[in-house]
Amino acid sequence: MTPHPDSLPPLGGTTSPEAVFGALELAVRRRLPGRLHGDKRGLRxxxxxxxxxxxxxxxxxxxxxxxxxxxxxxxxxxxxxxxxAEHELESWVLVDDSPSMAFGTVALEKRDIAAGVVAAISLLTAGPGNRLGTAHLDGDGLTWSAPVPSRAAAHRALRRHAIPSTQGGPDLATALRQFAARRARPGVRVVVTDLVEPDGRSERPFAWEQPLRRLAATHETLLVEVVDPRELELPDVGTVTLEDPETGRRQEVFTSDRRLRQRYAAVSAAHRAATAEAVRSARAGHVVLRTDRDWVRDLARHVHGAPMRRLVPA
Structure with a gap:
């Protein structure tokens, strides 16, 4: 019996990833093709x-x-x-390294959590013959890292130091299409992003909805959304200069205006609700991680209580 995430002690303010994810596993109910012997159900x-x-x-x-x-x-x-037959599992993680991910107002930036999530997924999918590969989206497009055994993938993710992109590259929709086309063999696909649109769009339909739906039709798919508290609410700190990390535009904002803060919070809440509905309609799993919370415990709680379900008949 695996321990519940809430029963595990924190380590340095954040729950120990190996203590949590070593005892959990992503449920893969889709039957998989393969060439090597593993522990996942095959087709024949x-x-x-x-x-x-x-x-x-x-x-x-x-x-x-x-x-x-x-x-x-x-x-x-x-x-x-x-x-x-029981086959090996091949998992891939698409990591959003766009400029908006290099943001954080608490202990971590969103890109730090993204690196941790890759390592966590590696531990969650560990098994005989299993491998995990990554694709990083930055200003130059997608950078691919070949699939390696799960624990090696975890160490690779934690050693990688992402350099914030200063220029716009392909959007998430384009990246999802390339991500799905590159590796068509069914397996686990995880997308780690903040779902921030370069043009600031906060209403459906989003350009990434259809590519995500197509990805989820073939693979067990989980979208991990990373947010910072300052993206949800503005603090009352007087006049500040805000910069859009995607475009570089700057604007002075008087944050002591209560109505402005209320409008900001309302738009942000509407955006969160719209993205949640879009991911749900794509039939992908969805978990939101925050830079001001114990993301390890939140991700483990999602895996423990809401295992990835079989999306279409095998």
């Missing part, structure tokens, strides 16, 4: 541990250890069960 009969069908025993071909004695007793002749 083969080497595995779970019975798929019962057939008559063929001397010299079937393993006598797989005789189904109940069926044999009813039929009056020997029957054996044949297992479904």
């Amino acid at each position: 009969l083969g080497s595995g541990s779970e019975p798929e069908e019962v057939v008559r025993y063929r001397p010299g071909e079937d393993d006598v250890r797989r005789i189904d004695w109940n069926v044999t007793a009813r039929a009056g002749e020997a029957h054996v069960w044949r297992p479904l």
